[in-house]
Amino acid sequence: MGEVFLQSLITGVTVGSAYALVGLGFAIIFNASDVVNFAQGEFVMIGAMSAVSLLAVGLPFVVAIGFALLITVAIGMMLEKFAIEPAKSATVVSTIIITIGASIFLRGAALLIWGKNFHSLPAFSGEIPIHLGSATLTPQSLWVMGVTALMVLLVRSFFKRTVTGKAILACSANPMAASLMGIPVRRMMLFSYGLSAFLGGVAGVLIAPIAFTSYDAGMMLGLKGFAAAILGGLGNPMGAVAGGVVLGVLESLGAGLISSGYKDAIAFIILLLVLFFKPQGLFGRAGSDRV
Amino acid sequence: MGDAVQPLLALSSLSCHYGKTPALRGVDIEVNEGELVTIVGANGAGKTTLLRAISGVLPIHGGSITFEGESITKMAAHHRCEVGICHVPEGRLMFADLTVADNIYLGGYAHRRDKSWIKKGTEWVYELFPILQDKAQDRAGTLSGGQQQMVAIGRALMGRPRLLLLDEPSMGLAPLLVADIFRVIRQLNQEEGLTCLMVEQNAKAALKIAQRGYVLETGGVTLSASASDLLANEEIRKAYLGH
Numbered sequence: 001m002g003e004v005f006l007q008s009l010i011t012g013v014t015v016g017s018a019y020a021l022v023g024l025g026f027a028i029i030f031n032a033s034d035v036v037n038f039a040q041g042e043f044v045m046i047g048a049m050s051a052v053s054l055l056a057v058g059l060p061f062v063v064a065i066g067f068a069l070l071i072t073v074a075i076g077m078m079l080e081k082f083a084i085e086p087a088k089s090a091t092v093v094s095t096i097i098i099t100i101g102a103s104i105f106l107r108g109a110a111l112l113i114w115g116k117n118f119h120s121l122p123a124f125s126g127e128i129p130i131h132l133g134s135a136t137l138t139p140q141s142l143w144v145m146g147v148t149a150l151m152v153l154l155v156r157s158f159f160k161r162t163v164t165g166k167a168i169l170a171c172s173a174n175p176m177a178a179s180l181m182g183i184p185v186r187r188m189m190l191f192s193y194g195l196s197a198f199l200g201g202v203a204g205v206l207i208a209p210i211a212f213t214s215y216d217a218g219m220m221l222g223l224k225g226f227a228a229a230i231l232g233g234l235g236n237p238m239g240a241v242a243g244g245v246v247l248g249v250l251e252s253l254g255a256g257l258i259s260s261g262y263k264d265a266i267a268f269i270i271l272l273l274v275l276f277f278k279p280q281g282l283f284g285r286a287g288s289d290r291v
Numbered sequence: 292m293g294d295a296v297q298p299l300l301a302l303s304s305l306s307c308h309y310g311k312t313p314a315l316r317g318v319d320i321e322v323n324e325g326e327l328v329t330i331v332g333a334n335g336a337g338k339t340t341l342l343r344a345i346s347g348v349l350p351i352h353g354g355s356i357t358f359e360g361e362s363i364t365k366m367a368a369h370h371r372c373e374v375g376i377c378h379v380p381e382g383r384l385m386f387a388d389l390t391v392a393d394n395i396y397l398g399g400y401a402h403r404r405d406k407s408w409i410k411k412g413t414e415w416v417y418e419l420f421p422i423l424q425d426k427a428q429d430r431a432g433t434l435s436g437g438q439q440q441m442v443a444i445g446r447a448l449m450g451r452p453r454l455l456l457l458d459e460p461s462m463g464l465a466p467l468l469v470a471d472i473f474r475v476i477r478q479l480n481q482e483e484g485l486t487c488l489m490v491e492q493n494a495k496a497a498l499k500i501a502q503r504g505y506v507l508e509t510g511g512v513t514l515s516a517s518a519s520d521l522l523a524n525e526e527i528r529k530a531y532l533g534h
Contacts, residue, residue, distance in 0.1 A: 163400065163403045166389065167400060170386045170397050173385075173389065174384045174385070174386060176380065177380060177384035177385075179348050180368070180377075180384075180447075181397050181400050181401075181446065182369045182370075182372030182373055182450060184367075184369045
């Protein structure tokens with residue numbers, strides 16, 4: 001029992017880290033524009049699949065990953081430029097539907113480019129597991145947790161310390177006032193999509209050595225990331241991160257202690273419970289005061 | 292006012308509409324360097340529309356806007372801030388979840404690379420409104436209406452205005468605070484030489500500190516005169532000054 005618990009915890013935090021990165025991406029775009037970007041999961045898939053392809057054509061590992069992330073960021077920005085911006089007078093709900101359409105489009109394009117086969121990346125630094133009592137920890141798990149922690153810290157200080165980060169928050173608080181202050185609102189939106197895509201791409205590259213990736217891998221990851229963001233309270237970036245880790249752990253405990261068949265169901269049962277009983281999320285903040 | 296003096300801001304037959312409803316129909320307004328000009332008019336006369344058109348957040352449908360002799364009619368809103376048109380919006384429009392200090396800091400977004408200005412500007416704002424320094428780390432949304440108005444003015448001053456647009460700075464404030472805000476606006480205009488264009492419901496208070504005024508009715512200028520003439524004008528007194 002104890003060893004199942006420890007092993008589930010390790011697996012849970014690893015998978016949860018990926019959910020956390022996806023959830024963080026959701027939170028950033030939601031914060032900037034009140035829009036839930038349902039193409040967020042596709043960023044994860046594009047990051048992983050591009051890395052696989054670039055590695056296959058013979059690029060060195062680090063270069064392949066760098067370019068894969070660049071491609072993901074470019075696609076994120078193109079999504080904003082060509083699908084979101086032209087519909088700038090659309091309501092939030094219409095914009096969300098546009099992102100659903102974009103996710104289907106990206107999945108279809110991925111199917112044409114990469115086919116239906118499953119792909120995988122090699123682990124970043126070997127496969128020799130580290131033993132923690134009776135449980136094992138793969139080096140890749142450490143990569144996932146470490147890089148996620150780094151990303152979270154960077155994003156956090158980006159919004160707290162940099163003028164661009166604060167300007168993005170200002171655009172979400174009040175686009176007209178931001179514009180009057182000389183903040184280019186559209187460019188900030190473009191930047192938010194780029195940043196979210198980057199985080200998605202990072203998640204994709206990190207977990208591709210652990211979980212197989214395919215053209216439709218983004219769908220489930222996107223939904224899990226969405227559940228993480230809801231769990232943490234939409235629009236609360238650090239809440240989304242905590243939500244991701246909590247979700248990963250619960251899912252993996254449920255799989256370990258009950259049955260692995262319930263793994264995905266657990267995430268969505270949690271999502272439903274949160275939406276029923278605490279729609280503002282576990283760490284959601286109260287709405288902002290407007291005097 | 293000789294003809295040789297080029298106005299800082301000139302609007303020429305400016306028109307603007309919301310859908311099919313005209314909001315401004317051929318407005319001509321000039322603001323000279325160093326002046327405080329006020330626009331008097333009833334609700335819905337188009338005062339806010341006028342200021343938003345000047346700062347570029349509302350598209351215009353005819354006419355032209357000239358600033359320092361150059362046309363800015365087609366300039367994007369965020370560039371107008373860079374040339375020195377800074378706007379204190381109606382309703383204050385705080386970045387409610389950000390701190391007071393960040394609100395003020397972001398007002399200087401156009402000059403964010405000019406560290407010495409950011410420092411100097413911030414000191415200037417805190418000097419004008421000492422209370423904001425005590426509240427610097429509070430979220431702007433938690434401040435009282437009067438303090439938020441101070442943040443809104445401070446934020447606009449950080450943009451290093453050549454022309455300050457003020458939209459209903461006294462709206463919703465207690466009389467004591469109104470006097471405070473008007474004192475600061477007067478000080479900015481008379482002591483610091485800042486050119487201001489102010490829209491105000493409280494026409495009497497506005498005309499007392501302004502040099503000139505325009506009367507705006509259903510989207511058009513119906514009268515333009517010195518502030519003292521407008522204060523003395525019988526019809527204006529009846530319509531806008533409450534007696």
